[in-house]
Amino acid sequence: xxxxxxxxxxxxxxxxxxxxxxxxxxxxxxxxxxxxxxxxxxxxxxxxxxxxxxxxxxxxxxxxxxxxxxxxxxxxxxxxxxxxxxxxxxxxxxxxxxxxxxxxxxxxxxxxxxxxxxxxxxxxxxxxxxxxxxxxxxxxxxxxxxxxxxxxxxxxxxxxxxxxxxxxxxxxxxxxxxxxxxxxxxxxxxxxxxxxxxxxxxxxxxxxxxxxxxxxxxxxxxxxxxxxxxxxxxxxxxxxxxxxxxxxxxxxxxxxxxxxxxxxxxxxxxxxxxxxxxxxxxxxxxxxxxxxxxxxxxxxxxxxxxxxxxxxxxxxxxxxxxxxxxxxxxxxxxxxxxxxxxxxxxxxxxxxxxxxxxxxxxxxxxxxxxxxxxxxxxxxxxxxxxxxxxxxxxxxxxxxxxxxxxxxxxxxxxxxxxxxxxxxxxxxxxxxxxxxxxxxxxxxxxxxxxxxxxxxxxxxxxxxxxxxxxxxxxxxxxxxxxxxxxxxxxxxxxxxxxxxxxxxxxxxxxxxxxxxxxxxxxxxxxxxxxxxxxxxxxxxxxxxxxxxxxxxxxxxxxxxxxxxxxxxxxxxxxxxxxxxxxxxxxxxxxxxxxxxxxxxxxxxxxxxxxxxxxxxxxxxxxxxxxxxxxxxxxxxxxxxxxxxxxxxxxxxxxxxxxxxxxxxxxxxxxxxxxxxxxxxxxxxxxxxxxxxxxxxxxxxxxxxxxxx
Numbered sequence: 001x002x003x004x005x006x007x008x009x010x011x012x013x014x015x016x017x018x019x020x021x022x023x024x025x026x027x028x029x030x031x032x033x034x035x036x037x038x039x040x041x042x043x044x045x046x047x048x049x050x051x052x053x054x055x056x057x058x059x060x061x062x063x064x065x066x067x068x069x070x071x072x073x074x075x076x077x078x079x080x081x082x083x084x085x086x087x088x089x090x091x092x093x094x095x096x097x098x099x100x101x102x103x104x105x106x107x108x109x110x111x112x113x114x115x116x117x118x119x120x121x122x123x124x125x126x127x128x129x130x131x132x133x134x135x136x137x138x139x140x141x142x143x144x145x146x147x148x149x150x151x152x153x154x155x156x157x158x159x160x161x162x163x164x165x166x167x168x169x170x171x172x173x174x175x176x177x178x179x180x181x182x183x184x185x186x187x188x189x190x191x192x193x194x195x196x197x198x199x200x201x202x203x204x205x206x207x208x209x210x211x212x213x214x215x216x217x218x219x220x221x222x223x224x225x226x227x228x229x230x231x232x233x234x235x236x237x238x239x240x241x242x243x244x245x246x247x248x249x250x251x252x253x254x255x256x257x258x259x260x261x262x263x264x265x266x267x268x269x270x271x272x273x274x275x276x277x278x279x280x281x282x283x284x285x286x287x288x289x290x291x292x293x294x295x296x297x298x299x300x301x302x303x304x305x306x307x308x309x310x311x312x313x314x315x316x317x318x319x320x321x322x323x324x325x326x327x328x329x330x331x332x333x334x335x336x337x338x339x340x341x342x343x344x345x346x347x348x349x350x351x352x353x354x355x356x357x358x359x360x361x362x363x364x365x366x367x368x369x370x371x372x373x374x375x376x377x378x379x380x381x382x383x384x385x386x387x388x389x390x391x392x393x394x395x396x397x398x399x400x401x402x403x404x405x406x407x408x409x410x411x412x413x414x415x416x417x418x419x420x421x422x423x424x425x426x427x428x429x430x431x432x433x434x435x436x437x438x439x440x441x442x443x444x445x446x447x448x449x450x451x452x453x454x455x456x457x458x459x460x461x462x463x464x465x466x467x468x469x470x471x472x473x474x475x476x477x478x479x480x481x482x483x484x485x486x487x488x489x490x491x492x493x494x495x496x497x498x499x500x501x502x503x504x505x506x507x508x509x510x511x512x513x514x515x516x517x518x519x520x521x522x523x524x525x526x527x528x529x530x531x532x533x534x535x536x537x538x539x540x541x542x543x544x545x546x547x548x549x550x551x552x553x554x555x556x557x558x559x560x561x562x563x564x565x566x567x568x569x570x571x572x573x574x575x576x577x578x579x580x581x582x583x584x585x586x587x588x589x590x591x592x593x594x595x596x597x598x599x600x601x602x603x604x605x606x607x608x609x610x611x612x613x614x615x616x617x618x619x620x621x622x623x624x625x626x627x628x629x630x631x632x633x634x635x636x637x638x639x640x641x642x643x644x645x646x647x648x649x650x651x652x653x654x655x656x657x658x659x660x661x662x663x664x665x666x667x668x669x670x671x672x673x674x675x676x677x678x679x680x681x682x683x684x685x686x687x688x689x690x691x692x693x694x695x696x697x698x699x700x701x702x703x704x705x706x707x708x
Contacts, residue, residue: 382404
């Protein structure tokens with residue numbers, strides 16, 4: 001049996017698992033022996049010092065082992081009228097030296113968990129009881145040691161050492177999963193070998209992979225509990241490096257494969273771009289000009305362009321994208337722009353069509369909601385090379401959409417798509433140039449991860465004469481104050497957005513909806529026209545309402561988050577966001593960016609309902625700064641990289657070990673080593689271990705890497 005097959009063995013056959021527990025482990029994503037070895041503890045407890053109960057002192061974290069003397073459920077007298085459902089489960093244990101009571105609130109089921117004469121481990125904060133006559137622990141961690149004839153080795157897994165704690169699922173206890181992990185290590189550790197090239201391991205003085213896995217699961221006594229819980233031991237760092245190196249080597253190989261391909265060498269003559277620039281009511285900023293020149297330089301190259309344009313809300317990425325599409329058209333090729341939502345695709349189509357009305361180019365739009373007859377007609381126009389610029393949603397990558405001469409693809413709001421969709425659109429042409437754009441500010445560490453195979457450029461300058469948006473936090477109860485802000489802006493001849501997180505009322509969801517909100521606003525301001533727009537409306541309905549809002553016929557637009565990106569109404573100066581605590585920072589920043597598009601002072605009101613600690617932190621960040629990159633860094637700190645992205649990156653492997661905020665330095669080292677290695681090696685055939693590791697990590701996406 002070879003190594004790969006052994007590590008791929010179903011977890012069911014590992015000692016202590018079996019068919020029933022294997023189903024429970026599957027809920028945690030553990031299907032194979034390999035999965036188990038890389039399912040790491042999320043924290044650690046120091047149980048190396050087990051104290052006798054007689055030696056315990058109040059206000060200290062301690063571990064004790066004792067035998068159950070008594071269990072009891074109490075309903076405190078003082079709570080009977082106020083909280084009749086409050087139940088306290090009490091457990092009393094003794095180790096021969098003394099007695100201590102443990103209490104758990106509203107967990108009466110524990111009466112069935114503990115039995116008299118069970119030997120149990122309790123870990124928690126020791127306190128004096130209410131009367132000051134004895135010691136107790138409130139809601140301690142617990143484990144029952146009395147099991148099917150436990151061996152001394154099994155008991156030693158759970159006490160007398162630094163003990164790993166794993167994320168659980170219902171039906172599995174810490175003790176059970178710890179024993180399973182110990183069995184998995186005993187079975188699988190001999191099959192683990194380093195996949196990273198030895199020269200890199202030695203140059204960076206990394207510990208061996210086997211040693212790292214063992215110490216992360218069952219740490220040696222000399223390791224610091226603080227370092228373990230921070231994930232910053234040398235063994236944690238080794239596993240993080242492996243994950244990031246494997247990811248970055250994939251991106252490096254993908255990039256190298258694309259650079260080997262012959263691309264289109266465009267020869268733009270400036271006819272369309274000069275015409276557009278002469279008609280614009282503004283001049284490009286120096287940042288826009290710089291990025292556009294970088295794009296033109298790439299387009300003239302014989303290699304396919306792969307470039308990321310990152311710019312804060314309102315920095316003017318769309319005009320740079322349009323100029324790039326015009327340069328493509330000047331060279332006799334078609335350009336495609338893919339947007340994540342129909343409303344954004346529609347906004348691009350309307351804006352671009354208006355800007356090009358005096359330029360003889362054919363602009364088409366294709367979305368999922370277009371009727372079949374229209375779709376067939378549009379696809380024929382695209383196939384017959386009559387369409388110069390095609391704007392669409394995911395509909396662009398459908399099989400029946402074929403381009404005759406696709407030269408440039410632009411993907412807007414790239415974080416909503418994955419590598420797979422980008423590759424699928426590229427296949428519509430013969431190595432077309434690629435630009436991906438995002439208005440979501442992304443910290444450099446995350447950008448290196450998400451877009452590691454792209455050239456990275458930033459439009460870091462806002463158009464002149466724009467005043468910073470003033471952001472105000474407002475409690476839900478201060479309704480009159482909120483209406484006063486709206487009324488003041490309307491009196492100035494301005495327009496207002498009001499954004500809700502839901503479309504309609506749902507039972508048991510304590511959120512106001514856009515539909516109810518629109519009705520309330522119309523009653524409050526009967527003399528004004530209020531509009532409602534949401535994602536379930538038909539395309540032509542949305543277009544009509546947006547047109548009326550842009551033209552000023554609608555003064556207040558009530559909306560769901562469909563207006564998050566792509567809507568540009570300079571006369572709109574107030575953004576009111578209801579249930580602001582329900583949004584992430586990046587999304588709040590996007591929504592706020594819908595105002596402040598003109599020269600008038602603009603405002604954003606964040607209306608709080610029930611904000612928890614993290615939510616309050618986010619909202620305070622929004623009130624403090626309008627710098628998207630500072631906001632993104634804070635969001636990454638508060639929520640972590642997975643939730644920060646908002647949607648799952650369908651084209652990227654998921655990290656099991658890495659925390660991008662914590663591991664930013666390791667990411668940079670891994671990237672440097674990976675791209676250096678890819679530069680020196682034309683193929684991975686001489687590195688079978690690394691190739692296997694890549695295949696395992698990237699899974700179905702492995703073919704995208706173009707590895708020789």
